[in-house]
Amino acid sequence: MPTDDATQPCADVPLVTTDERVALFRLVLLQRLFEERALALYRQGRIAGSFYDGRGQEAVAAAAGLALGPDDVVCPLNRELATHFAKGVTVAEAFRNFLGRGDSPTRGRDGNMHFGVPERGVFPLVSMLGDLVPVTVGAALAFKRRDEPRVAMTFLGEGAFSVGDTHEGLNLAGVWQVPAVFVLQRNQFAYSTPVERQMLNTSLAERVYGGWSIPCETVDGTDAVAAFDTIRAAVERARAGLGPQAVEAVTLRIHGHAAHDGAAYVPQELREAYADRDPVERLAARLALDGASSAQLDQLRTEAAAAIAWGLEEAEASPAPDPSTLEDGVWAAPLHGL
Numbered sequence: 001m002p003t004d005d006a007t008q009p010c011a012d013v014p015l016v017t018t019d020e021r022v023a024l025f026r027l028v029l030l031q032r033l034f035e036e037r038a039l040a041l042y043r044q045g046r047i048a049g050s051f052y053d054g055r056g057q058e059a060v061a062a063a064a065g066l067a068l069g070p071d072d073v074v075c076p077l078n079r080e081l082a083t084h085f086a087k088g089v090t091v092a093e094a095f096r097n098f099l100g101r102g103d104s105p106t107r108g109r110d111g112n113m114h115f116g117v118p119e120r121g122v123f124p125l126v127s128m129l130g131d132l133v134p135v136t137v138g139a140a141l142a143f144k145r146r147d148e149p150r151v152a153m154t155f156l157g158e159g160a161f162s163v164g165d166t167h168e169g170l171n172l173a174g175v176w177q178v179p180a181v182f183v184l185q186r187n188q189f190a191y192s193t194p195v196e197r198q199m200l201n202t203s204l205a206e207r208v209y210g211g212w213s214i215p216c217e218t219v220d221g222t223d224a225v226a227a228f229d230t231i232r233a234a235v236e237r238a239r240a241g242l243g244p245q246a247v248e249a250v251t252l253r254i255h256g257h258a259a260h261d262g263a264a265y266v267p268q269e270l271r272e273a274y275a276d277r278d279p280v281e282r283l284a285a286r287l288a289l290d291g292a293s294s295a296q297l298d299q300l301r302t303e304a305a306a307a308i309a310w311g312l313e314e315a316e317a318s319p320a321p322d323p324s325t326l327e328d329g330v331w332a333a334p335l336h337g338l
Helices: 018-043 058-067 081-086 091-098 132-145 158-162 164-176 204-212 224-239 268-273 279-290 294-316
Strands: 073-075 152-157 180-186 216-220 245-250
Touching (some): 018 058, 018 224, 018 279, 018 294, 058 152, 058 180, 058 224, 058 279, 073 132, 081 091, 132 152, 132 180, 152 158, 158 204, 164 180, 164 204, 180 224, 204 216, 216 224, 224 245, 279 294
Parallel strands (some): 073 152, 152 180, 180 245
């Protein structure tokens, strides 16, 4: 089928099957539609704090999640909802957490992305970027010591390269040669700081390989098919005992750092450069070129929208936290001498 001339289709990568391309499309749609609905809930005052969406980065999140095996673990950040979904976290569970429900993964203690479902291999988010690098390395070291064919993955942005934990963790990953995969989301900004004002060498791939001899490939982060092919290959190299791997995915954070940030600092020319690179539409264009009809693509969109509606309905029907459990899971050291 012909595609919209304004949209650049994803690459045609023979190693990525039709079924895998469709699975990627379902995941990017779920993240896009979930975040659009959650942003509306935030603006209605139903989500406390703020909301951090990954518009423009859905392709990387979907690709990374789909590349992992069922026994692998992942430490996602706040723009990787598709990774959660790929690992089996449900839309209802995610909505429950954002709405602060008592049966959410954090049992109402958090109304944002600081949650995980460890039994499905998703570790909870630590808000300070870079802090999950040593956590990931520790998990990968455990797999290596137990001789288990498992991989640990986490995500980094430019801002994390100004944090000591990142450098310490990457160094140990290299020294210990653990089965870890680091997905470097180069989305052009660390909050509002352009990457060129943060580091002299703006190639994260060069920094990772030059600093710690960790192999790192660079891929178009708006192309879900190419990203999946590249990340999957990195995962399998790590699983095969070839040590830590990294992938630099180059994209643009289309919205601000969070819902309260209008991102006026993003140059218009940069926005225009990515205007035809929407990850969802690029993948739709690829599927159309592969032979998918408009009706088939509409059906996939309808199914994703129905999953979002059902998940939100389930979450809204969930109970509020029981105030009597407020101190459950809280540990405090005794004050000696009192």
